[in-house]
Amino acid sequence: xxxxxxxxVEARDPACAARAGRLRTPHGDVDTPVFMPVGTQAAxxxxxxxxxxxxxxxxxxxxxxxxxxxxxxxxxxxAGGLHRFMAWERPLLTDSGGFQVFSLAQLNKVTRExxxxxxxxxxxxxxxxxxxxxxxxxxxxxxxxxCFDECTPYPVEKGAAADSMRMTAEWAERCKxxxxxxxxxxxxxxxxxxxxxxxxxxxxxxxxxxAIDFPGYAIGGVSVGESKEEMQAAVEWVEPRLPADRPxxxxxxxxxxxxxxxxxxGIDMFDCVMPTRNARNGSLxxxxxxxxxxxxxxxxxxxxxxxxCSCPVCRRYTRAYxxxxxxxxxxxxxxxxTLHNLFFVLELAANMRQAVRAGRFLEFKQAFxxxxxx
Amino acid sequence: xxxxxxxxVEARDPACAARAGRLRTPHGDVDTPVFMPVGTQAAxxxxxxxxxxxxxxxxxxxxxxxxxxxxxxxxxxxAGGLHRFMAWERPLLTDSGGFQVFSLAQLNKVTRExxxxxxxxxxxxxxxxxxxxxxxxxxxxxxxxxCFDECTPYPVEKGAAADSMRMTAEWAERCKxxxxxxxxxxxxxxxxxxxxxxxxxxxxxxxxxxAIDFPGYAIGGVSVGESKEEMQAAVEWVEPRLPADRPxxxxxxxxxxxxxxxxxxGIDMFDCVMPTRNARNGSLxxxxxxxxxxxxxxxxxxxxxxxxCSCPVCRRYTRAYxxxxxxxxxxxxxxxxTLHNLFFVLELAANMRQAVRAGRFLEFKQAFxxxxxx
Numbered sequence: 001x002x003x004x005x006x007x008x009v010e011a012r013d014p015a016c017a018a019r020a021g022r023l024r025t026p027h028g029d030v031d032t033p034v035f036m037p038v039g040t041q042a043a044x045x046x047x048x049x050x051x052x053x054x055x056x057x058x059x060x061x062x063x064x065x066x067x068x069x070x071x072x073x074x075x076x077x078x079a080g081g082l083h084r085f086m087a088w089e090r091p092l093l094t095d096s097g098g099f100q101v102f103s104l105a106q107l108n109k110v111t112r113e114x115x116x117x118x119x120x121x122x123x124x125x126x127x128x129x130x131x132x133x134x135x136x137x138x139x140x141x142x143x144x145x146x147c148f149d150e151c152t153p154y155p156v157e158k159g160a161a162a163d164s165m166r167m168t169a170e171w172a173e174r175c176k177x178x179x180x181x182x183x184x185x186x187x188x189x190x191x192x193x194x195x196x197x198x199x200x201x202x203x204x205x206x207x208x209x210x211a212i213d214f215p216g217y218a219i220g221g222v223s224v225g226e227s228k229e230e231m232q233a234a235v236e237w238v239e240p241r242l243p244a245d246r247p248x249x250x251x252x253x254x255x256x257x258x259x260x261x262x263x264x265x266g267i268d269m270f271d272c273v274m275p276t277r278n279a280r281n282g283s284l285x286x287x288x289x290x291x292x293x294x295x296x297x298x299x300x301x302x303x304x305x306x307x308x309c310s311c312p313v314c315r316r317y318t319r320a321y322x323x324x325x326x327x328x329x330x331x332x333x334x335x336x337x338t339l340h341n342l343f344f345v346l347e348l349a350a351n352m353r354q355a356v357r358a359g360r361f362l363e364f365k366q367a368f369x370x371x372x373x374x
Numbered sequence: 375x376x377x378x379x380x381x382x383v384e385a386r387d388p389a390c391a392a393r394a395g396r397l398r399t400p401h402g403d404v405d406t407p408v409f410m411p412v413g414t415q416a417a418x419x420x421x422x423x424x425x426x427x428x429x430x431x432x433x434x435x436x437x438x439x440x441x442x443x444x445x446x447x448x449x450x451x452x453a454g455g456l457h458r459f460m461a462w463e464r465p466l467l468t469d470s471g472g473f474q475v476f477s478l479a480q481l482n483k484v485t486r487e488x489x490x491x492x493x494x495x496x497x498x499x500x501x502x503x504x505x506x507x508x509x510x511x512x513x514x515x516x517x518x519x520x521c522f523d524e525c526t527p528y529p530v531e532k533g534a535a536a537d538s539m540r541m542t543a544e545w546a547e548r549c550k551x552x553x554x555x556x557x558x559x560x561x562x563x564x565x566x567x568x569x570x571x572x573x574x575x576x577x578x579x580x581x582x583x584x585a586i587d588f589p590g591y592a593i594g595g596v597s598v599g600e601s602k603e604e605m606q607a608a609v610e611w612v613e614p615r616l617p618a619d620r621p622x623x624x625x626x627x628x629x630x631x632x633x634x635x636x637x638x639x640g641i642d643m644f645d646c647v648m649p650t651r652n653a654r655n656g657s658l659x660x661x662x663x664x665x666x667x668x669x670x671x672x673x674x675x676x677x678x679x680x681x682x683c684s685c686p687v688c689r690r691y692t693r694a695y696x697x698x699x700x701x702x703x704x705x706x707x708x709x710x711x712t713l714h715n716l717f718f719v720l721e722l723a724a725n726m727r728q729a730v731r732a733g734r735f736l737e738f739k740q741a742f743x744x745x746x747x748x
Contacts, residue, residue: 312424330415332421
């Protein structure tokens with residue numbers, strides 16, 4: 001089957017694995033490297049779709065597990081798909097729900113057939129198989145859809161990691177078969193590489209997954225508690241074995257320093273709740289590193305969050321006002337903080353694209369990290 | 375002292391007391407009748423200042439009591455006043471805090487000198503006098519400031535209502551004296567008429583207050599639990615005794631049907647938390663009356679909140695999506711619901727202005743109420 005979503009690598013940095021590309025979808029083009037804001041429940045927490053357009057977010061992630069449970073796949077199908085349901089005309093990606101079934105739901109039983117679990121919302125019982133997960137993602141209609149996988153916790157024994165990785169590979173074959181059977185060519189199905197922190201398992205996983213042949217590949221099972229070195233090692237084991245002409249998505253990674261480190265290692269796509277979750281806790285990115293707006297000294301600081309930032313929040317509001325909103329429990333604090341942090345990571349991605357195109361990614365990285373201390 | 379804030383009545387409806395006017399302030403003009411969104415803590419709950427501009431809110435209310443306690447008058451003074459602190463360049467009105475001291479704080483003691491109370495935030499002890507309240511409002515720098523008054527609860531014995539009303543009148547004299555002493559001519563000080571549900575007390579109160587001579591007048595002690603008939607009666611007793619060339623502000627009133635009834639009775643200005651608080655509870659205004667988005671039938675209703683509405687929410691989002699956001703506990707639900715309800719009352723005020731200017735207010739009222747059932 002010929003997938004209609006196309007990916008082109010448009011520039012490669014001469015000094016590292018960094019690349020800049022374009023993903024062409026029925027809902028528009030996405031420039032890579034790209035950071036995807038996370039809209040778990042068909043909404044990026046505290047932001048409207050107008051806000052996301054103003055930030056020029058190109059690709060938004062939502063979650064099949066959450067949407068399947070609430071409002072239910074059928075509601076979104078009747079709305080005409082997820083784009084219409086949430087009034088977001090630009091590209092969407094749905095995670096399959098594998099990660100959430102294992103992290104949120106009350107698990108009943110995992111078999112090679114699928115996963116029986118209870119909803120974290122109302123305790124209702126459900127059974128998800130790779131085929132059913134793909135059916136849900138097809139009903140939602142995102143431009144990029146993910147295979148149903150098992151994501152192992154950290155740390156995990158090697159034997160358990162190997163068993164899980166092999167089951168994920170079997171599930172990937174079933175996902176691909178269902179995707180072909182359903183002829184969902186307008187949705188790019190991505191395979192997911194697992195294998196935890198074990199080099200030979202990561203290598204086996206990427207080889208099995210690539211052998212199935214997907215329009216794109218993700219590296220999963222990172223950002224689950226391992227060190228930054230372990231995360232980067234996983235990328236380094238996997239990346240050279242991925243086909244150069246397919247997009248690579250590192251799941252759940254989004255700290256600014258990690259985005260830089262992993263673009264350097266050849267990653268094209270990222271998602272993470274960290275920028276938005278941090279924002280809701282008052283932790284804001286600046287070009288000099290993070291600050292926490294709850295800190296007492298900001299109560300009388302009448303400058304912007306980041307003097308070098310041109311986001312809508314820094315252009316209008318002061319640290320003192322944001323500090324007041326946070327202390328006063330105003331909902332607006334969540335929104336303004338989120339706008340600022342997402343602007344920061346989206347601008348960082350845009351700057352990295354530009355640096356790759358200019359063939360000076362490593363200089364950009366050095367300059368960025370010189371100021372920014374996590 | 376010559377107050378620099380000017381009010382002009384530009385049109386009077388021939389068939390009732392409704393009027394259309396303009397209040398000219400150092401931060402811009404306000405067309406009346408006007409509805410003021412309530413930004414208690416220097417923020418209208420769930421909205422940004424950009425949202426308020428998009429809604430074309432002309433005048434925003436904030437609360438001296440809350441701001442005095444948090445972030446503190448001094449912080450706002452150091453920011454350069456409330457307009458700069460909250461980044462709102464258009465006109466502002468501050469309530470003095472009288473109502474809040476009596477409704478929120480732990481009261482210690484009320485004397486003719488002033489009120490000793492404990493903060494509802496941290497229990498700290500404070501003493502507010504009419505003079506101190508005016509000093510706070512001058513430090514905040516709103517375009518319209520309110521006298522420090524006592525607002526009686528409902529119901530209240532006539533003797534208690536009379537004593538309280540007379541104390542409020544004495545306090546009004548002291549507020550005026552302080553305002554003159556401080557030469558705060560760029561801020562219009564409004565007197566407040568009290569007297570509860572007693573005609574003779576309302577008449578005595580308006581006569582005492584008008585005798586002091588203020589740039590504008592408010593009717594307080596309404597919207598405290600009395601019936602709509604009692605509220606309208608209070609307006610009818612007071613309004614003919616107010617000078618025709620000064621703005622009249624009915625405090626705490628904002629239900630759509632009340633706005634219409636009280637514009638008909640000669641009121642120019644309104645504020646109320648009801649449109650925004652209702653919104654946060656899922657209760658939305660439509661031209662056919664209120665709906666509650668929590669109602670199960672909206673889960674699969676793919677039309678806008680109000681087919682006749684041109685607000686940013688109705689133009690983009692469906693009832694089904696708003697229903698989902700509410701059920702999923704998304705903060706965005708608060709914002710979208712608030713945007714819709716404020717648009718509704720601001721548009722209602724604009725339509726009433728237009729109707730008065732066209733000399734057809736009563737026809738407008740009839741047409742509005744024919745569709746709208748509270």
